[in-house]
Amino acid sequence: MSDSTLWWLLAGSAIALELFTGTFYLLMLAVGMAAAALAAHAGAGTAVQLVCAAVVGSAAVVGWYAIKKRNPASPSVRSMRSVNLDVGEIIQVDEWRSDGSATVKYRGAQWSVLQRPGNDPVPGAYRVTELVGNRLLVEKV
Known part of the structure; x- marks a missing residue:
């Protein structure tokens, strides 16, 4: 099985798990896994794929947290x-x-x-x- 297939399966699993738990942050981590899959398609090595998944996933989580923190909560x-x-x-x-x-x-x-x-x-x-x-x-x- 190729690296990209593994990354796509991990991203799909994270999305499925998010559907069961309702944790939106899992979708952000799935974005990081998809970025790693794209890096694998481009021929990057395993270390680059892992760094890509970590950086993109973490940036998406931090970005989403900042957006939620900036916008006021909806009324009760x-x-x-x-x-x-x-x-x-x-x-x-x-x-x-x-x-x-x-x-x-x-x-x-x-x-x-x-x-x-x-x-x-x-x-x-x-x-x-x-x-x-x-x-x-x-x-x-």
Whole structure:
């Protein structure tokens, strides 16, 4: 079996493993293996192929990490109105407990309410921003 065939099989295995695990970084390593396969097709020696796989795979991983780090994370699904119809609703909090929580009557039931960090616990109207378990996370209107 030729070196290029071995590299292509390794790249395909990394892609298949990525499909099972969901680790996108395995795809970046597969890119490095594909680069080594191309180097083997070009007639490079084993050492050059290994260096090519290591350099290209590592550069792809570092590049992808930098791109993910630079872009802000997408909002939590729990804070999307299309997923949870309580998000955006206004509730009235009459009294906050010393631990920063409150209990309110909302939609005919008692709900635990938590406040977003950095807000003062004062009674009044609050907007639901997120559902955390069975608690409403709110911010002052």
